[in-house]
Amino acid sequence: METNMENIIETLNGLLSSRQYAKIRSLLEDxxxxxxxxxxxxxxxxxxxxxxxxxxxxxLLPKDDAAEVFTYMEPEMxxxxxxxxxxxxxxxxxxxxxxxxxxxxxxEMPANVVSRILANSTTGARKAxxxxxxxxxxxxxxxxxxxxxxxxxxxxxxxxxxxxxxxxINKETIYTCYVTENRRLIGVVTVKQLFMADEEAKIGDIMExxxxxxxxxxxxxxxxxxxxxxxxxxxxxxxxxxxxxxxxTFDDAMDVITEENTEDFARMAAVxxxxxxxFKTGVFxxxxxxxxxxxxxxxSATITGILTEKYNAVFTALPILVSFMPMIMDxxxxxxxxxxxxxxxxxxxxxxxxxDFFKVVFKEFRIGILVSSVLALVNGIRxxxxxxxxxxxxxxxxxxxxxxxxxxxxxxxxxxxxAKKCRLDPALMATPLISTIVDCCSLLIYFNVAMKIFNIA
Amino acid sequence: METNMENIIETLNGLLSSRQYAKIRSLLEDxxxxxxxxxxxxxxxxxxxxxxxxxxxxxLLPKDDAAEVFTYMEPEMxxxxxxxxxxxxxxxxxxxxxxxxxxxxxxEMPANVVSRILANSTTGARKAxxxxxxxxxxxxxxxxxxxxxxxxxxxxxxxxxxxxxxxxINKETIYTCYVTENRRLIGVVTVKQLFMADEEAKIGDIMExxxxxxxxxxxxxxxxxxxxxxxxxxxxxxxxxxxxxxxxTFDDAMDVITEENTEDFARMAAVxxxxxxxFKTGVFxxxxxxxxxxxxxxxSATITGILTEKYNAVFTALPILVSFMPMIMDxxxxxxxxxxxxxxxxxxxxxxxxxDFFKVVFKEFRIGILVSSVLALVNGIRxxxxxxxxxxxxxxxxxxxxxxxxxxxxxxxxxxxxAKKCRLDPALMATPLISTIVDCCSLLIYFNVAMKIFNIA
Numbered sequence: 001m002e003t004n005m006e007n008i009i010e011t012l013n014g015l016l017s018s019r020q021y022a023k024i025r026s027l028l029e030d031x032x033x034x035x036x037x038x039x040x041x042x043x044x045x046x047x048x049x050x051x052x053x054x055x056x057x058x059x060l061l062p063k064d065d066a067a068e069v070f071t072y073m074e075p076e077m078x079x080x081x082x083x084x085x086x087x088x089x090x091x092x093x094x095x096x097x098x099x100x101x102x103x104x105x106x107x108e109m110p111a112n113v114v115s116r117i118l119a120n121s122t123t124g125a126r127k128a129x130x131x132x133x134x135x136x137x138x139x140x141x142x143x144x145x146x147x148x149x150x151x152x153x154x155x156x157x158x159x160x161x162x163x164x165x166x167x168x169i170n171k172e173t174i175y176t177c178y179v180t181e182n183r184r185l186i187g188v189v190t191v192k193q194l195f196m197a198d199e200e201a202k203i204g205d206i207m208e209x210x211x212x213x214x215x216x217x218x219x220x221x222x223x224x225x226x227x228x229x230x231x232x233x234x235x236x237x238x239x240x241x242x243x244x245x246x247x248x249t250f251d252d253a254m255d256v257i258t259e260e261n262t263e264d265f266a267r268m269a270a271v272x273x274x275x276x277x278x279f280k281t282g283v284f285x286x287x288x289x290x291x292x293x294x295x296x297x298x299x300s301a302t303i304t305g306i307l308t309e310k311y312n313a314v315f316t317a318l319p320i321l322v323s324f325m326p327m328i329m330d331x332x333x334x335x336x337x338x339x340x341x342x343x344x345x346x347x348x349x350x351x352x353x354x355x356d357f358f359k360v361v362f363k364e365f366r367i368g369i370l371v372s373s374v375l376a377l378v379n380g381i382r383x384x385x386x387x388x389x390x391x392x393x394x395x396x397x398x399x400x401x402x403x404x405x406x407x408x409x410x411x412x413x414x415x416x417x418x419a420k421k422c423r424l425d426p427a428l429m430a431t432p433l434i435s436t437i438v439d440c441c442s443l444l445i446y447f448n449v450a451m452k453i454f455n456i457a
Numbered sequence: 458m459e460t461n462m463e464n465i466i467e468t469l470n471g472l473l474s475s476r477q478y479a480k481i482r483s484l485l486e487d488x489x490x491x492x493x494x495x496x497x498x499x500x501x502x503x504x505x506x507x508x509x510x511x512x513x514x515x516x517l518l519p520k521d522d523a524a525e526v527f528t529y530m531e532p533e534m535x536x537x538x539x540x541x542x543x544x545x546x547x548x549x550x551x552x553x554x555x556x557x558x559x560x561x562x563x564x565e566m567p568a569n570v571v572s573r574i575l576a577n578s579t580t581g582a583r584k585a586x587x588x589x590x591x592x593x594x595x596x597x598x599x600x601x602x603x604x605x606x607x608x609x610x611x612x613x614x615x616x617x618x619x620x621x622x623x624x625x626i627n628k629e630t631i632y633t634c635y636v637t638e639n640r641r642l643i644g645v646v647t648v649k650q651l652f653m654a655d656e657e658a659k660i661g662d663i664m665e666x667x668x669x670x671x672x673x674x675x676x677x678x679x680x681x682x683x684x685x686x687x688x689x690x691x692x693x694x695x696x697x698x699x700x701x702x703x704x705x706t707f708d709d710a711m712d713v714i715t716e717e718n719t720e721d722f723a724r725m726a727a728v729x730x731x732x733x734x735x736f737k738t739g740v741f742x743x744x745x746x747x748x749x750x751x752x753x754x755x756x757s758a759t760i761t762g763i764l765t766e767k768y769n770a771v772f773t774a775l776p777i778l779v780s781f782m783p784m785i786m787d788x789x790x791x792x793x794x795x796x797x798x799x800x801x802x803x804x805x806x807x808x809x810x811x812x813d814f815f816k817v818v819f820k821e822f823r824i825g826i827l828v829s830s831v832l833a834l835v836n837g838i839r840x841x842x843x844x845x846x847x848x849x850x851x852x853x854x855x856x857x858x859x860x861x862x863x864x865x866x867x868x869x870x871x872x873x874x875x876a877k878k879c880r881l882d883p884a885l886m887a888t889p890l891i892s893t894i895v896d897c898c899s900l901l902i903y904f905n906v907a908m909k910i911f912n913i914a
Contacts, residue, residue: 231708269798341726
């Protein structure tokens with residue numbers, strides 16, 4: 001793949017400089033739009049000096065591919081192309097692209113480019129674009145498209161085929177058709193069903209009338225998850241009056257799932273999520289994405305530290321205790337993050353709901369007892385053997401571990417669900433935050449147990 | 458949704474006990490297969506006493522739905538149904554389900570059930586099932602299906618439509634058709650293209666002849682990611698001789714992406730991944746999934762502790778140092794996990810390759826410098842003010858933080874890539890492992906810096 005890419009780029013550069021445009025055209029004809037876009041991005045990178053060249057390249061693309069290739073390009077490249085387009089070019093280009101793709105592009109563009117795009121869209125398209133742009137960022141409405149096939153229940157199958165032939169070319173998907181009656185959705189029929197039905201059959205008789213729909217305001221992640229549940233190609237989006245306003249297609253759903261997962265991974269690592277890929281994000285931006293949480297966590301860790309100051313007496317009397325601090329803190333942190341991450345994932349996949357709160361907490365409690373007993377046993381024996389058979393020391397550690405583990409499992413399970421309840425992203429309650437909270441508790445447990453057992457005042 | 462479910466279940470229970478089967482049938486007719494499956498699972502849970510009842514319920518399902526409903530059920534339920542089926546029932550049932558679904562079921566079943574399934578499959582099906590079962594667990598071959606539409610390049614479009622009408626009903630997707638010449642894949646054509654083409658046109662002339670394919674042995678996650686790149690409905694799977702052996706459909710790709718993400722989340726939290734959902738996994742199994750890594754990490758944390766013992770002198774002379782241990786350790790751990798998780802995600806999405814090793818490490822190095830300077834500054838000032846203007850103490854902390862942060866960023870970035878290079882799952886190198894490694898380094902840095910600055914021998 002990589003090397004292959006390198007070769008093509010070399011060839012292209014050669015052909016460009018020697019102006020062998022026919023060769024370039026035929027070379028691009030065979031390439032898949034997604035690959036072509038990657039190619040152009042790779043070819044010019046951030047070197048917009050070459051603007052002339054990539055305009056030429058873009059104009060050499062097969063007409064029907066151009067719009068699709070464009071949607072796959074990096075925003076910077078898109079912006080440069082649009083500003084290089086003549087209004088005519090832009091108009092023709094927009095007429096060939098799907099509304100939802102245009103919306104995606106608009107969302108990445110600066111105001112002046114946006115207004116130019118809108119100015120050059122048809123009145124209908126402009127209206128649709130604005131509507132979609134007005135839906136909340138993470139709603140079903142914001143990822144839907146309005147280009148679906150609309151049938152009437154009194155049509156015959158063969159008429160439906162005619163309609164599909166006539167209007168299909170500009171529709172994002174033709175494989176699921178929607179049956180409406182004065183704009184209200186009354187059924188769906190798939191092209192497969194049409195094929196299997198009699199040519200004379202009425203759409204109303206073969207359509208599936210109990211349709212699974214989503215509201216324009218539904219969360220886009222929930223909508224995306226419905227695709228993996230029902231294996232649909234598209235899901236219709238309806239407004240409060242059950243009027244069909246658009247459809248969400250499986251490819252958008254896939255992108256949503258990937259984006260949402262990436263966001264969760266970032267949040268779980270105390271990084272502010274960003275849409276940019278790792279390399280596209282500059283060093284300074286990376287710093288900004290990470291510094292916020294680090295400061296918060298550093299301060300909370302400082303509080304932990306200040307609390308431990310009170311126990312100077314304990315570890316000056318018994319310095320050996322200090323050497324177990326890392327083990328206690330890490331074990332607590334790890335147990336907490338195990339529980340929190342599993343619960344966060346369960347919430348994301350809809351396997352766990354807030355109603356399960358006590359079920360989950362009780363389960364983690366029992367798991368905590370099992371886990372902690374094993375860890376305490378292993379550790380207790382090791383310490384007894386390796387630290388001069390000091391039974392009091394190993395008892396101190398065993399008790400501390402048991403309390404720490406159980407507590408951290410409970411905290412790790414509870415916080416994400418409470419976050420969800422408070423409409424926060426549960427992913428925020430993952431490893432880093434949990435471990436700082438747990439650290440504090442575990443050290444307090446540890447030192448107090450030690451004080452009791454070694455009766456240090 | 459939830460409450461809605463409760464009501465239906467109540468109604469169903471009522472209807473079952475009062476034997477109103479007609480009512481049940483009509484109730485099930487309107488329900489989507491995925492929902493029906495969830496319903497049956499919910500209705501009987503683990504209560505297999507009710508076997509008679511759920512057999513009745515299953516037999517009341519619309520014939521064409523039954524097979525699909527079955528594929529959505531929990532393995533336990535599937536096993537019980539199969540053993541309750543008569544051979545005739547099983548045969549008819551298998552004839553209605555897709556090969557890849559049957560394979561998924563088989564993978565969950567005990568040997569005796571498997572042999573019964575194979576015994577009751579047609580010779581062709583059995584052959585196909587065995588082939589698919591023989592592909593490595595995470596390969597494209599293991600998730601493909603053999604039920605695709607096969608066209609010939611000399612066919613006319615209208616003949617193609619005829620073929621689709623004839624064989625379409627048993628095909629997993631009819632919307633992408635594959636053109637082969639003595640079993641070698643020479644092109645694809647979508648139903649949309651067929652609709653837009655002239656009825657008399659030859660398939661060979663309208664088909665897309667440069668096809669994107671995957672090998673049977675390709676990694677299923679890479680294949681799944683191709684779907685989000687190309688927005689395909691299906692990707693053809695070819696063998697070493699470029700012969701078409703099957704197709705992977707988008708719905709299987711979606712499942713793969715979700716499974717792989719869930720696995721990564723688990724590994725990142727030092728939990729052994731399991732296919733079972735959170736609640737389906739028993740307390741004891743949960744313990745087993747978590748205890749392994751906890752022990753490993755506990756031991757490495759113990760080593761950290763033992764290393765710190767050498768510095769007794771330092772913190773008995775200067776107990777205040779102990780109170781900064783949590784802050785140093787947590788900050789290091791958090792910085793490390795930020796880098797590791799971003800790199801792990803980048804590797805999973807193919808944004809980062811091993812060839813970028815030095816590019817990434819250098820980037821993290823620069824980020825580390827920025828981040829650490831900010832943290833050191835904030836912290837240094839705070840400590841200077843809050844700890845009696847002890848300049849040596851704040852300098853100690855500043856230096857320790859700078860070294861700790863940069864080091865942990867480098868480790869966090871490097872380990873996942875090295876893991877990938879060694880064919881290990883990069884996700885294993887996430888937060889917990891990183892933080893234990895970083896803890897050790899950071900404490901050594903911290904105490905040595907302190908010894909130098911306070912010149913304690």
